[in-house]
Amino acid sequence: MAAQGDKHKSISGLTPHEFITLNELEQIPEGFLAEHSANQMEYNDAKKKFAEICEDYGKILENGKKSQALEFAFKVIYDIEPEARSIKKVKQDKMWNFIFSSKGNDGESKRKICWIHTDKAVFKHSTNPKEIILTVKLASLLAIETWKMLIEHAQFMKIDKVLLTPSAGAIYSLKDIRFIAARIEGNQRNTTNIQKIINASCQPGGHLLAESNYSCALAAVLASTKDMKNEEVRVQIVSKVVKQYFVARKPLDVDKCRIWCQFAFDGNYRMLNNSDNDVLHKIFKYAQKNAQIIKLREVEF
Structure with a gap:
């Protein structure tokens, strides 16, 4: 109670x-x-x-x-x-x-x-x-829906301020937002869309939000669990996010996911380790086999 x-x-x-x-x-x-x-x-x-x-x-x-x-x-x-x-x-x-x-x-x-x-x-x-x-x-x-509108308001008022939620800011650095926008969208001057994507994708249950992005969310969960000692628990957490976004019909762009990962991993542009690369390869190959539904229990991370 x-x-x-x-x-x-x-x-x-x-x-x-x-x-x-x-x-x-x-x-x-x-x-x-x-x-x-x-x-x-x-x-x-x-x-x-x-x-x-x-x-x-x-x-x-x-x-x-x-x-x-x-x-x-x-x-x-x-x-x-x-x-x-x-x-x-x-x-x-x-x-x-x-x-x-x-x-x-x-x-x-x-x-x-x-x-x-x-x-x-x-x-x-x-x-x-x-x-x-x-x-x-x-x-x-x-609350994230209203936060999105605040970001749009800041853009309209020409307020140069990055508005990441604490959950999003724990993964992606404020100072990297323009670089992310340049790499993902080819435009570092307008970061409005990137801010909305990051906030939605880093939110638990974010797959239900229109602005969330599978590649961004996968990079975020890989980064946030990278120091976990229990690999089995890490797999369960990553698998849940994969299932959520796949069932929500959100597309995975593995190349852009690598870009997101470079910024998500402590903001130092470090490339994924071999284990993370294996995870991405297996998720992407399985997704290519069947573009609509996915069965994670058949994937060995």
Whole structure:
């Protein structure tokens, strides 16, 4: 049972400027296919319902105008995600609630609530139209959608600032973003798309996001697990990401994956070691054999 978290957090909104300143392989097992389908539907439902709770969610950010969706994203990414990871290590649960206040057409104040849980309870629509219940994972994916809009706003306002999430920044260095853009897209002046790709691809469950990239995500998981002593666990983690992106019909470009890897491995452009090269070769060869579905248990990393 999840323990009650801190006193509820009231969401009044953040302007984009405030935020930017603050941020100085043959066949997949049927169960996995069903799980992916359910996860995608669950996420789509969560987006729709959350937009009813947070009324400016999904709307274009405007300079000088406070955004509740932006403040929610900031709190989830910077406060809840790190705390949830710490709680998970000691096998505890917690829940947070966010209060969204607004005024109706009649001028009366309205209060809606978003509950976020660390437990693994499946998301479902609340019978109460004024509340939503989310897992930390779902809340984080919703936050990444708003983060994407912040990056687009920064580009529109000609603000030269790289906006990587902590998860993305732990893999890819801020100073390398222009070099990555030059290598991947042939344009180092506009890094907007690269920033969105990296943030989505480094997020757990990021395969559900439109901007995520299989090659970037694979490089990220290889880099983040490179120092693991238990090779079996590493294979399980990498395999899960491979399955997720393959079932999500995301294409793998092995040449670009090597480029991503050069930047992901400590930002020192070190080439992949022999073991990592073997992993890439086997994943890619198997993917070539069957372009739609993959059975990882037949792949020996």
